[in-house]
Amino acid sequence: MYRIGVDLGGTNIAVGLVNENAELVKKISSPTGASRPAEEIVKDIAKLCKSICAEMGISLSDIEGIGIASPGIANHDTGVVEYANNLPFKKFPIAQLLKDNLGESIPVRIENDANAAAWGEACAGAAKGSKNSIMITLGTGVGGGIIIDGKVYSGFNYAGGELGHIVIEVDGAPCSCGRRGCWEAYSSATALIRMTNEKLEECRASGRYTSMSQAARVSGRTACDHMRAGDEAAKEVYDKYIKYLASGLATIINIFQPEVISLGGGVSGEGQSLIDSLLPIIRKEQYGGTIVALTDIRIAKLGNDAGIIGAALLK
């Protein structure tokens, strides 16, 4: 038997086939066309589900379950997306509609995309084997997913787990959510790029040398790469970024004391050296010191497929 995971994004719909070992064996995608009516988008999801089965030479009746990772507020009890910022969904019964479109009685489950990714890492990735884990995605924003007692936790209204939107600096940098000083505004790849540009500007204004000024284009990797090559200004950017990221992670530990925190998203591409930079600060700042068993901080394993795999494995 197989399961299908759907990662529904503002740009693309990615659909994957997951086998009994929780491995992604095939992935196909098509553009979302997010400006179309919601019903059209569901029709395309159904088509992709049929296509992936056809391409693998299996039938829909070989599919044990389908899961959809959706942006926004996804009610996993009713299968209704309450709202999504970048899709035309408002109290949209996506699970039922997909079932209707497929004409088969396959269970369809839904979850918020960041939560689905956390579930994927918990079932088949970096947090496999733990009952309580948190996933933090360091990308354009800072996403969060909370797994408690072997289940996705999203609060009584399914809108919880917005870990990027904890304020770490009252009156601080503006955040896309409207608040000021959110963790996302300091620890996303976007924030790292902003800090890098600020440092470049500062160096330019003061005539200070930095090898970063030779970069063709500033990305989330610029400060990391140049820091490793010995550039002092780049190290200042990196240290500042690490300080904020570590502070937020210590806060997450003080709240949840999870067995595992897995770090995903573009910035996590830095790998173990990122964790090595974070750990001394986190261990110093976390409550309870080293009296208790310590939360393990790991790089996420499933990369961009975490959402698809997590969605497929929804129960």
Added chain:
Amino acid sequence: MYRIGVDLGGTNIAVGLVNENAELVKKISSPTGASRPAEEIVKDIAKLCKSICAEMGISLSDIEGIGIASPGIANHDTGVVEYANNLPFKKFPIAQLLKDNLGESIPVRIENDANAAAWGEACAGAAKGSKNSIMITLGTGVGGGIIIDGKVYSGFNYAGGELGHIVIEVDGAPCSCGRRGCWEAYSSATALIRMTNEKLEECRASGRYTSMSQAARVSGRTACDHMRAGDEAAKEVYDKYIKYLASGLATIINIFQPEVISLGGGVSGEGQSLIDSLLPIIRKEQYGGTIVALTDIRIAKLGNDAGIIGAALLK
């Protein structure tokens, strides 16, 4: 049948008898004598349990269960207090020892004191009827207790739920835990007193009038009382305090989206006017705006007895 709740503090041991309606029917206490060996403290807890039964004319066999609310890290699975800052407990099997001292086969359960208070409010107080709730205690420090899916959540190592130690201002005011900028350093009664004293000093230095300077002694109520009497400087202190408190509460909502947050501790004595001051800021800052069902913010109902009642009702 009755249950017994023990609130074990650094200064006093309070023991209460709780009836089948979760009402506290009798409470007695004695000094903790925290510098004595841990075993002596347990002997006194046993004595108090026997005394309260004797005073109420019931026998120990009428007791369905005993719960102990302890400071520090309390392992509710093993009954061992891993560590407590202000008591001589280190990997101390308090539950088993109390059983041995009582010589009866009554189940003894333990929980961290802030968690027990949250459990009390969830079972019999402000959050009664909800499955997911958070209690925040605004006292000398800021305490937190997390109830998820009808159970106390304290992480895989029982040290979680330290909601006072989420950093809301990186490099901010020093906190008793060793970090800087914790919520506790801005939203405890202690912080409110500090802010009041700072304003008094500022007014003194600039020759500005404030009726607060006539207060015999600055307490957590000084700024609130004088603000209500129309003093402008007092209003500035109150508004600043409310701003930080609301920011932390919005963060708690963004993480947990609990059905209920109950506010306890000295500052919560301000009652509904405190909530009326907080709500406009929280509703503006919380993620998801008003698309989803809203977390109810309430004043805790059980006062200082929340820990005893919660401990008695531990399952």
